[in-house]
Amino acid sequence: MTSWIRFQSADEKFGFGVLEDDCVIEYEGDMFGTARSIGIERHLDQISLTSPCAPSKVVALWNNFYALAEKLGKAPPSHPLFLIKPPMSVIGHGQPIVRPACYDGKIAYEGELGIVIGKRCSNVTVQEADAYIFGYTCVNDVTAAELLNEDPNFAQWCRAKGFDTFSCIGPAIRSDFDWQSARVVTRLDDVERQNYPLSDMIFSPAQQVSLISQDMTLMPGDVIACGTSVGVGSIKDGATVSVSIDGIGALSNVLQLRRTPSGAAEG
Incomplete structure (x- = not known):
């Protein structure tokens, strides 16, 4: 590999x-x-x-694990449920997650597997999909959680998840990765918060690539974040989040302390 x-x-x-x-x-x-x-x-x-790729978009799934769906009381979807995160949100291993200046609320981590697309992909079948997958990486899908339902008339998924630095990707892209036997482990300041099997996915990587390619064209370097499972939590300023998958590596990022206009750290 x-x-x-x-x-x-x-x-x-x-x-x-x-x-x-x-x-x-x-x-x-x-x-x-x-x-x-x-x-x-x-x-x-x-x-x-840096991030191991420079995606034109990050496609981030929601409700793609049976264990989390059961916990939330949600039925498994019939098609991947997703949002789009902009390329400006992407950072790599060791780069800081920056708290938005306009937001004082809870910031959440979500440890996930990321699928990296290797060539232009549109309307492919499940059987064809593996040929369009370049490899796999780790993702921390960061969320400004209190913005999601700030307006009761419209859930603000893209705003809450699309801030600069809110898509942590890395440290590497692993080709020929056996995702079915792997687990995602998320640690917050070295305390384990998530440890779940990728085999619990509702839509497999090939199914995700096929179905999403029928909704939009996927380009080389684009990333599909496969969704998370149980154990999502909040990050305090200065805390380190590490998402690791055996065979890929560990992706670590610190939530950067906010700075005052004078340059001093608040705390």
């Missing part, structure tokens, strides 16, 4: 490559097209990870 990352080097150069132990072998070209190694090896402590 291959793990792909994107990075920024100390000289502020952006690049991508393949992880091998504690190094990255740098590539050139297009990660989703023609890519070749250029023979440069960089140690991980010499680079900063």
